[in-house]
Amino acid sequence: MQLSHLFGQTLRAAPADTEVASHQLLLRAGFIRQQATGIFSTLPLARRSLARIEAILREEINAIGGQEMSMPVTQSADIWKESGRWYQIGSEMGRFKDRNDRDMVLAMTHEEVVGQLVRSEIKSYRQLPALVYHIQTKFRDDPRPRAGLIRVREFTMLDSYSLDSSWDGLEHQYQAHYTAYFNIFRRCGLPVVAVKSDTGMMGGKVAHEYMYLTPIGEDTLLFCDSCGYSANRQVARFARPTVASEEPLALEKVATPGASSIEELCAYLNIPASRTAKAVFYTAEMNAPDGGPASQFVFALVRGDMEVNETKLANLIGARDLRPATIDEIKVTGAEAGYASPVGLRGILVVADEIIPRSPNLVAGANQPGYHLRNVNYGRDFTASRVGDIAAAGEGSACPECGAPMRSSRGVEVGNIFQLGTRYSDALGCKFVAEDGSEQSVIMGSYGIGVGRLLACIAEEHHDDKGLIWPASVAPYPVHLVALAGKNADIAEKAAHLARELAAAGLEPLFDDRSESAGVKFNDADLIGLPLRLTFGERSLKAGGVEFKLRSGGESWFVPLDRVVAEVGRVTAEQLEPYRFESHQTQ
Amino acid sequence: MQLSHLFGQTLRAAPADTEVASHQLLLRAGFIRQQATGIFSTLPLARRSLARIEAILREEINAIGGQEMSMPVTQSADIWKESGRWYQIGSEMGRFKDRNDRDMVLAMTHEEVVGQLVRSEIKSYRQLPALVYHIQTKFRDDPRPRAGLIRVREFTMLDSYSLDSSWDGLEHQYQAHYTAYFNIFRRCGLPVVAVKSDTGMMGGKVAHEYMYLTPIGEDTLLFCDSCGYSANRQVARFARPTVASEEPLALEKVATPGASSIEELCAYLNIPASRTAKAVFYTAEMNAPDGGPASQFVFALVRGDMEVNETKLANLIGARDLRPATIDEIKVTGAEAGYASPVGLRGILVVADEIIPRSPNLVAGANQPGYHLRNVNYGRDFTASRVGDIAAAGEGSACPECGAPMRSSRGVEVGNIFQLGTRYSDALGCKFVAEDGSEQSVIMGSYGIGVGRLLACIAEEHHDDKGLIWPASVAPYPVHLVALAGKNADIAEKAAHLARELAAAGLEPLFDDRSESAGVKFNDADLIGLPLRLTFGERSLKAGGVEFKLRSGGESWFVPLDRVVAEVGRVTAEQLEPYRFESHQTQ
Structure with missing residues (x-):
């Protein structure tokens, strides 16, 4: 392929609204x-x-x-x-x-x-x-x-x-x-x-995602290096910390002026976040019996040192979608945003994380601006409509399998597999x-x-400051042939001849036949990122050979003209080696 | 591929609402x-x-x-x-x-x-x-x-x-x-x-269609066997018959009770259709200057022995669509359906075929039920807003290039090429x-x-009463291997072995491994229509060979087991021969 006629121009700079390297x-x-x-x-x-x-x-x-x-x-x-x-x-x-x-x-x-x-x-x-x-x-x-x-x-x-x-x-x-x-x-x-991943709109029971780990990823993943457990944060389970048992103390209303966040509350009362209960409000779109959507207000309760995991919450209550509730929607329920607690509320869907019933004497809101309740106890002071796993795992959360601290990483989902079962059948x-x-x-x-x-x-995954560096298995062409002909028709003609020879051998090059400078051509070769670059210039005529250089790095080398095709074949085969098809057994 | 697991079942009968063989x-x-x-x-x-x-x-x-x-x-x-x-x-x-x-x-x-x-x-x-x-x-x-x-x-x-x-x-x-x-x-x-074809919604000037000629086609094509002219009826030109010149005679209104069609009119007045003018009414969707559609009433006039070609008419006036006008739309213009003529009408878009101005003393309607006008002459009695080629060519029309009578044929358009020019640029x-x-x-x-x-x-194109007969170049598999094993495990196993051998040689068969009768299997092989059928049954064990049969017909032949793969290769190569790639020069 002649680069002069290739449809698609290289650009000096990326458009302003782009951030990700690929x-x-x-x-x-x-x-x-x-x-x-x-x-x-x-x-x-x-x-x-x-x-x-x-x-x-x-x-x-x-x-x-x-x-x-x-x-x-x-x-x-x-x-x-x-x-x-x-x-x-x-x-x-x-x-x-x-x-x-x-x-x-x-x-x-x-x-x-x-x-x-x-x-x-x-x-x-x-x-x-x-x-x-x-x-x-x-x-x-x-x-x-x-x-x-x-x-x-x-x-x-x-x-x-x-x-x-x-x-x-x-x-x-x-x-x-x-x-x-x-x-x-x-x-x-x-x-x-x-x-392990959420089954999402697919339904079914078991699902895995294939994640390419990269800081640009929008998914967060949790890994246990100790036992190998791994899961998307959306569904990652984790072992809740042990909670020392305490006798329930008497409920007590305390003034907490201006302490509408957990952080402010903990500072004001000088207690750890683990001693508080945090309320988060959602409006869920439920799947109504007739198939149409129906709205449902949800009062989610987690411990103050944890966050609600919306995917887990939606899955637990069977919602098709969740969004934060509006101030007006919250007011209607009698709860007070910033000072909310389930204590005293009636007719509300309250969903509590599994650690809440085991956590005695928590500080929760009093449903009154500027006031909280001390020593709130599940069972005695309130109950939830549903108790389950709705808290989000994060960096350092304990592995649900072995208890070791997990690490988190960002990733892009590049594949997923679902056991649908009979959902569709x-x-x-x-x-x-x-x-x-x-x-x-x-x-x-x-x-x-x-x-x-x-x-x-x-x-x-495969790029550097200069451009792309394609793995040989997916490169658009195996080789980039740069002709540095200037006004020398002999070079242009012999380089074109080499391009045809390579093509005939099943090694079609991207052939830079343009009348551009060496600098422009090398920059474009680096940008496009084919595995191997050949340069055909003055020296090729004088010394009868071509300069070889791998895009992945290393020294260039010079190959006599009569061995160029064979050498391109050798290098290409070598580069393809790690990517070849292997017959494999499934377990 | 094992037929037992092939996704897609053969059906004994076609669904009731299907008519076309393919x-x-x-x-x-x-x-x-x-x-x-x-x-x-x-x-x-x-x-x-x-x-x-x-x-x-x-x-x-x-x-x-x-x-x-x-x-x-x-x-x-x-x-x-x-x-x-x-x-x-x-x-x-x-x-x-x-x-x-x-x-x-x-x-x-x-x-x-x-x-x-x-x-x-x-x-x-x-x-x-x-x-x-x-x-x-x-x-x-x-x-x-x-x-x-x-x-x-x-x-x-x-x-x-x-x-x-x-x-x-x-x-x-x-x-x-x-x-x-x-x-x-x-x-x-x-x-x-x-x-040659209409450029339609593509715009541009020159276009050709590739037509597969078949009675099931919806397009009508005209061919001149004398000079090679060919065109889709939508755009086919034709030489109008010569018209003897006559002196214009005096306009005369005649009663023609019940003669609202050309046929009735000709019978009533005992004249050929070529001496009449036929009016056809359309409502055209025009491309208005602002890009939106606008309606336009069109009075199309052809000679009584011809038909209006709607594509030509639409192209001539630049309409994006035409439909027959309704009775109400016609009435508004002052024309009388069945007895219409352009004589005396005002403010109407009249489009006349090119032969109309050359055809003297025509019979046309009088815009009055039950009456026609004799000796209507273009120029003297009426004029058209546009005169052009709006009549349809048909079987026997004279070739526009050489004058020989053309023949018509039905076809399906399988490809088209357009010279767009700068329409889009x-x-x-x-x-x-x-x-x-x-x-x-x-x-x-x-x-x-x-x-x-x-x-x-x-x-x-390639089928018979029993089923499909694929050209080797597009057949899904080169060969259909029928195992007639009955309860004989030895036959089943050896046939499966042959299937693997063929696959390894790049000649993967469709392997009928089902426990069906020979009749069912042969019928399915004929229906699916692979070029070559091999039968592996009792005789294969006894005589050590396989029966070969071409789907396209001819006698079957028997090939010893050790030569089966080579023979399949030979037959397949032979069958592919007419379809091979040929390097070609463009003119």
Whole structure:
């Protein structure tokens, strides 16, 4: 490919509104362009990398029995109404009316259509297990698209769906994906960890996320280095501290002027935050019996030294969404923001963290401005509608498995796997006749990797100040050939000849044939980041050879012209070695 | 692939609402399933065929310099407002609002996004010519989806866009596509003809369609076997018959009771239809100056032996849409349906076919029920606002080039190519600096092939009563291996071994390992239509060989076991021969 005619220009500087390195570099190197907020075109260089990633995805999913198919992007909403997600999912879902005023959905995932197909295609246990997948466009109307391809609205996803006749079968296919996903990320040059995760809008019981650990990530993860426990903060459990037992003391109202925060309260009364109860108010959108949303006021209570984990809280009460309650909504309940306690309130959904009943003599609000109550005790002074795990784990929280302190890290989710079970089969009527003649629900799993986000994370992981440094497995071209011809037609012609020789050997170069200076050309080569750079200039004519240099660093070396093609082949093969397909066994 | 686990079941009978053979067979053979009206999932067998078609598309477009990229399906409407098509296109366009209430478009084609990219990426004539393409999802809300994948609402399209600095450059890239498209269809086993076509919503001046000729087609095409002229009926020109000159006779009103049609009128007055003028009324949606639609009543006048061609009429007056006028709309003008003439009407847009001014002494309506006028003469008795080519060519019309009678045929459009010129560059500001330093508009062409429709047309062309007969180039698998094991585990095991051997040799079979009867298995093999069928049964054990049979017909033959893999390779290579890539020169 001649760089002079490559569609997509390199840019000297990144646009002002970009912050993340992969976003800046993919723009500057001419890989991507924004069409609208969170919607991108991928230019030819990116398309080549994406094609290589997609080939790896296909190879690995085929290796565990995947059958590729294709399900539509635009869909009748009927099937989403059957599954209930038409009602459960909010404005993240793209919806439109067709010319006949029928409700249509832009696919954000494909469980519904898989279910629609399964109920027509799967009749017998003899057809199971099966695994279907596609690599297809999705639309999710994210409220906060950011960081280039990392958080977008339209994206391409590999999504696979396992179909089994038994829970053991699901476990087996789940494990097969668990391993295949690690293979995929290894082959793409991206280090990841798998953590337990929230099942979110997918439903089901068990889920893992593959996390690329990076400070730019929006997810927080907790790890126990002692026993290996790991989880997304959204669902991370932790061992609550031991609480010494005390006799309940008499309830006492104290003036605490101006102490409307836990911090102020602790300073005023000179007590640790662990001796206080903290109230947080939400308005939850519940899934009402008729499928439509219904509002529910929620009084969440955690210890003052902890925070509410909204995902855990939503999951505990079965809410589809939570938002902070407004001052007006709080007032109606009789609670007093800043000085609230559940003591004396009636008819309110109070949800307390599991440590609250075990924590005696807490300081809580008095539901009166400027006053708190001392020696509040669960059971005696108030009870909660629900008690459960609603506090957030954080850096230093005790591991729920072994008790060692956990560390936290930021990450970007690059893949997730879900044991859906019969969530969709039951809703959509996906039945098969089992070996014993009984009719049973197909047991499903679903598994997904965002292809563009994966590309962006690879760029994030592999770059330096000068530009991108592609792993050989996903580089758009194996080699960048820089011709430094000046006005020397002989150099230009011989360099072009070399470019053709390389292409004929299956090593097509990106050939910089432009009439730019050496500095511009080398800078662009560093920016685009192909694994190997060849320079063909004056010295090539005189000494009959070409300068080789790896983008990843190290000294350059000089190779005689008649051995250049072989040497490019050797270097490329060597660089591909860590990323090759390995047949693997699933556990 | 084991047929027992293939996702997608064969069906004994086609659903009742299907008529076209390719639609019925693709459903019955388990290739496609409908998700909603005009929206389909493609199951694993179809996906494999589509992948092979897409590989052919890429190879041919890369060979003429194409750079693959990817542009989004969901798009901000802003760019469509800039081009004007947001206003020009009606309900065929999928539109939705995002969560921030911004207008969004579902891509129906990608000229706008290409333009958006070109204006940021193309600065200089040195970067031209260029050719970019993608294979991407489109949505067009067709009012009449039909015939399975032939006429759908969501589809995958190969669309390429040529960018040139000169009109000669456009002509060159247009010719390159003209040839490449013939190569593509040849390699997919689909016979096509190229005809001149309407530019429709694309704009621009020159366009060709690739037509697969078939009685199920909805397009009508006209061909001159004498000189080779061909065109879609929508735009086909034709030589009007010679009209003998006559002196204008005096206008005369005659009673013609009950003669409200041309046929009745001719019978009543005993004259040929060619001596009459026929009025047809339309309401046109015009493109108003502000971009919004405006209604315009149109009085179209052709000779009684001809029909109005609505595409020609719309193009002549610059309408974006035409529909028959209602009785009420006609009444308002003073015209009398069934007895209408332009004589005496005022303030009406009258459009006459080019033969009208040359046709003396016509019979036309008197704008009075039951009466006509004899000896109506253009110029003397009435004039038209516009005179032009608005009559439809048909079977037997004289060729506009050589005068020979043309024949008509039905066809399905499987590809089209457009010389857009500067239609989009001007609207979107795609400028480059020319060699002489001047700023000029990029000259564009656009080119498209619907991938699913192509698959369906191949199925339509290649089938018999028993099922599909795939050309080797697009068959999902090269060979169908039928094991007739009954309860003989030895046969089952040896057949499975052969399946693995074939797969290892790059000739993966579709392996029918089910416990079905020979009849069911052979019927399914015929239905699915892979090029070669192998049968492994009792005789294979006894005589140590396998029965070979081509799906396309002919005698079966028996091949010793140790030569089966080589023979499959030989047959497959032989069958692929007519479809191979040939390097080609563009004119």
